[in-house]
Amino acid sequence: MTIREIADNAKLEILACPEAVDKEVTGGYASDLLSDVIANSKAGYLWVTMQTHRNIVAVATLKELAAIVLVNGRTPEPETLEKAQEEKVVLLGSRLPAFELAGRLYQMGIRGIQ
């Protein structure tokens, strides 16, 4: 499934880097501890988080994640948006809390453990 298909399906808003939404998503991970995301996420994953600090973009780049989804209607800091656009990291937003969003993504067939 591509980021675009998931975004349409789960009603995610595209906050940054709309030009890269045709990338394939291979799985998902949810965590707000960035050190944990570095340790446990995998390339191509969709990352569900509350954190909006610009370090999230660096973590996504480092781990070659497909996209970051900010939950609970959180708005990223301007520097985070800027960095995401610069680093070509897709940033999405959801009104839903992490639990609900992860449930919907799981229903769509996205898995964290393959």
Add this chain to the structure above:
Amino acid sequence: MTPRVFKADLHIHTCLSPCAELSMGPKAIVEKALQHGLDVIGISDHNSSENAPAVVNAARNRNLTVLPGMEVTSKEEVHILAVFDSVEKALQLQEIVYEHLPGENNTEAFGLQVIVNEDHDVLGFNKRLLAGATELSVEQVVDSISALGGLAIAAHVDRETFGIIGQLGFVPEELHLDALELSANTSPEEARRRFPEYAAYAFVRSSDAHSAAEIGKVRTSLLLCEPSTREIKKALRGEEGRRVLPEDAGARAAGGTS
């Protein structure tokens, strides 16, 4: 003036912190610090400095410098230690923090937040959710501290939760921190091995005491001309003969065993 060794424990909570023991009153803290041969202590309750004046007063005419401060929780849930020379500056930071600290304390869930005077008389209870996070980003916290002339130290960076590396994956390059703090669990030597990428930072080690027994359990020995934040800043940068001493050298120079 020639710099001499000051033993500092810059991270001590009082009974104002909901997670600290109620016995953490000003006099108990001062006595324990003196017993352990400390020269400088920092008072750093969660998101408040309301008990700092009492500890400063309790140390009056004693051979101990009390630096008022605070342990601020950023919105990323990173703990940043603020250290000031004066109560006024600490209270100015407190004003900024209070403006951005939502919620009310639940004493059953988190504990009492007791405001005391130097004699440990109860003056009142802080009703704010001091255990919570502010709405300030880690950059806003550090910049607010620096603008007030204080030291901004990333607290217990070796701890996964509430440490900057655990919460944010790594220390943001643009952040103007004065030092990285290590908990009792990690020695500076271990930290140098574990975090080679932060070799440019000064490491300090503090007790993060929530009970009297923890005060001074670990400390940082500094070569300073006087116990002020200005001098400590110089030591953290290794300027003008001021510096942070290695742990064993600090103990030797002070003639103690730590």
